[in-house]
Amino acid sequence: MEEKSVFESFELEVKDEIKGYLSEISKWSYFLSIMGFIGVGLMVLAGIFVGFFSGLNNLAGSSNTLYNLGYSMGIGLFYIVLGLIYLFPVLYLFRFSKRVKSALKLNSNEDFRIAFLNLKSHYKFMGIFVIVIISIYVLILIGAMGTAFFN
Template sequence: MDTLDQNIELDSEKLKITNSIKQNLLTTAKWARFLAIVGFIFTGFLGIASLIILVTAMTTGFGPLILMGFVYLVLTVVMLFPGLYLIRFAGATEKGLNSNKQSEFDYGIENLKSLFKFMGIYTIVLIGVYILFFLAAGLTGVGRLF
């Protein structure tokens, strides 16, 4: 019986977006747009740098430089996703809040979720890579140099 009463109480409470929450979300969307644009600019610089490195490596035939160019190119592609999620969040959230369209607002929040999910997975991968580097350094004796 208690469970039924709790369900009725939960169903009767609706989520409300107050003016304060709306203003905070609109401000967040503006900052998200700014960060996305800056991120796209720096990602573009990284992409240009990777292409310059690759062209230089191909003409000189310097192998390690080719590897570095490909790593930069992969990082360029990977770093496009946070900017994409941020710009989608900003646009859809602003549009949804200003026009009271639930579907637009939902899409914006969905992209915010995707951004955090991406950043979480990216962080886990980086931690794994660091652990592998430290293990490799310890096993090869490189760690003794420091």
């Protein structure tokens, strides 16, 4: 005999009050995603600017031109890569916002499902990103302590 999960027989009821909350959430998430797209664009432009123009400036008047050029290009590339990494959670948030608006307007369960799939992806990406950043900080701390200990 199969045992049914509690959630198999449970149907979620979305009342007008909750629809109002979701409508407000979609507006704020849309705003934040647009700000995120602008931020990503500025990061990429800053990376291009730092990599290209600082590299040209270093070529003009320094004795260590290749080192400075590589350093400038590395910093520029770092900004571009960070911008592209940050593009994914912003895109998930934007898709969530658009799908919630569509689900509320059309009363579509499929749009509602896809909206929350994108929200799940947004939070999953951000959670993994935070874990990676904390891990990098821990490794840097261990390396710094090891360097200090052995010097």
